Amino acid sequence: EDQVTQSPEALRLQEGESSSLNCSYTVSGLRGLFWYRQDPGKGPEFLFTLYSAGEEKEKERLKATLTKKESFLHITAPKPEDSATYLCAVQRGDYGQNFVFGPGTRLSVLP
């Protein structure tokens, strides 16, 4: 069964305290792995797409990496505005738009 898990479920950091979020997946026919950010009361907002093991992408204080079984979202020197739920999703199948999402990691960055 295709599955995406994320850890930790919740993470509380002090401003400037770097850390990593994990996304582990078991899926047949992986086409891509996606990271989204979701603020309370809003829809998810796209961050990154990773397609192959070894790939890395960066955006401001965020860096996403991908291996054959997991992805990490590294947050360097976070700020309070980075507080959100971070969702991981895998795209599967022979054609696009078939996604499995993880439950998310709720990140709180304290000033």
Next chain:
Amino acid sequence: EAQVTQNPRYLITVTGKKLTVTCSQNMNHEYMSWYRQDPGLGLRQIYYSMNVEVTDKGDVPEGYKVSRKEKRNFPLILESPSPNQTSLYFCASSAGDTTTEAFFGQGTRLTVV
């Protein structure tokens, strides 16, 4: 402004009363999807559409219907809502298979009593 618009934002209804949640996108995207989001379960795909008149089931399609008669619209229909369909619903669209960044609507919070 590029956006996905869902209506209504909030809806309280009674068991068995048919309802439709509308979704419209102004980006000329081919792909559109519906998700439900429940605590601890994350986002689960209900249905998706790859183009006009082309739809397919996601992971949790039971109790839902969709239609794609126009490229910009993708309504979600609950013919006979039940309390277990109480959830937060999101519509999403994306340009195509190789550029699959999805744009999400602002969500519809549905309560079925």
